[in-house]
Amino acid sequence: DRRIIYCLVAVFLAVPILFKWKMNPGVMSTARKGYDAIEELEPEAGRIVLKTRDLLAVLFNVKDPARIVFTKNATEALNTALYGVLKAGDHAVTTSMEHNSVMRPLNDLARLGLDLSVAEADRTGEVTVDMIRKCIKDKTRLVAVTHASNVTGAINEIEKIGLLCKQNNILFLVDAAQTAGVVGLDVERMSIDLLAFSGHKGLLGPQGTGGLFIRDEKLLKPLTRGGTGSLSYSEEQPEFLPDCYESGTLNVIGLAGLGEGIRFILDRGIDRIMAHERRLLEIFLNETDGDGRFVLYGARNALKQTGVLSLNIRGFAASKVGEVLDRKYGIMTRIGLHCAPRAHKTLGTFPDGTVRFSWGFFTGEKDILKAVRFLKEIAENMKHQS
Structure with missing residues (x-):
């Protein structure tokens, strides 16, 4: 793992x-x-x-x-x-x-x-x-x-x-x-x-x-x-x-x-590449959307976005979540404002930003499922620590 x-x-x-x-x-x-x-x-x-x-x-x-x-x-x-x-x-x-x-x-x-x-x-x-x-x-x-x-x-x-x-x-x-x-x-x-x-x-x-x-x-x-x-x-x-x-x-x-x-x-073929990214997004959304511990930003619609998804765990800084994902679980994400401060003001995530996941053609379904599982573990552990 x-x-x-x-x-x-x-x-x-x-x-x-x-x-x-x-x-x-x-x-x-x-x-x-x-x-x-x-x-x-x-x-x-x-x-x-x-x-x-x-x-x-x-x-x-x-x-x-x-x-x-x-x-x-x-x-x-x-x-x-x-x-x-x-x-x-x-x-x-x-x-x-x-x-x-x-x-x-x-x-x-x-x-x-x-x-x-x-x-x-x-x-x-x-x-x-x-x-x-x-x-x-x-x-x-x-x-x-x-x-x-x-x-x-x-x-x-x-x-x-x-x-x-x-x-x-x-x-x-x-x-x-x-x-x-x-x-x-x-x-x-x-x-x-x-x-x-x-x-x-x-x-x-x-x-x-x-x-x-x-x-x-x-x-x-x-x-x-x-x-x-x-x-x-x-x-x-x-x-x-x-x-x-x-x-x-x-x-x-x-x-x-x-x-x-x-x-x-x-x-x-572009269609095949995009279909793969959308399939991974669907998996991520199905596993997290509706879970009250997470705040997901964007359309949350695989037909309206690329393989990029920003989220936060309620009550916890993006920087802390990203650090645990990296150091404990080996999941590399980008945290913060992503060189787009006005975008984060639009989303209401300024100045702390979000945890951003992004994947591509060489990312597998198992990678996404594992990342979501670890994310849920972090949310549960942080809840008990608060």
Whole structure:
């Protein structure tokens, strides 16, 4: 029973594929040779980057793979989008369920003159198209919405919100850090103009990988400028994709791992992956919902959320519960505010936060049942100690 149960997928997905990458042996061996092997490495490295870009284009239904630019994580992608589009005098809309990777840049831009509206989600953490519609103004430039909350797992009405933005000529930015590789994403059907994603969660890639889909590069200034390997005779940044937004050396080895993760997803199928996560959520909910010792946050509906669930044991701090889960039972969760303080204010869990469980395709039903059993033991023991 002391085997570690990993319920931190919303942070980082540690799965067998990460430690058994089918990385191209030529790239790995050449990378170890150093500078003498640059000419040998570059063609193969370029092919790996292009292939990973192509795989992402298939996954997200992007017609031109060059419109997917690589970043080191979703945070950098979101900053590229927000600082690249918005300026003083513009109006932007976001929600109360956003991660600090959205809120901190927007608050900084607000100090510089951006007009910012925040659509308040309901107590389940869900964001509807009507909530966004009420915030739109004549000068609204951008709507930024998370596809799914990293606190509750609530999946938002992205397709409806995207259509609303399209009808009003408003740019639509989606934070897909929690859903890429888990929930179906279609930038055309969902009318997405900017899609930010991380590579190290649902996409099964290593840390240090992420990216941004850009529908129209004319609307977006690059966040960084520098060497791109193209137009080297010029001291001006290239204006074409993807080079305009990819200055400096790319994480080729990381992108090779990301490519293998995406291949795995495409081979298995998004529907199968999501069905597995929903089945685990159903098991967790069936075992805990209605138990008065627990407070569960979010929709508590397997059809409306990802494999993320936040809870508290009544009368006890999340930090204490998380500590016991980890030290005594080997269950790894994330406690606290999850870099989303406004979301916790919406849920009424600020400032102590919650215990967040998150799982993925490699989590088994037995893992969930064992985690719930240990959680109930903790609740019972704490009741007797109080």
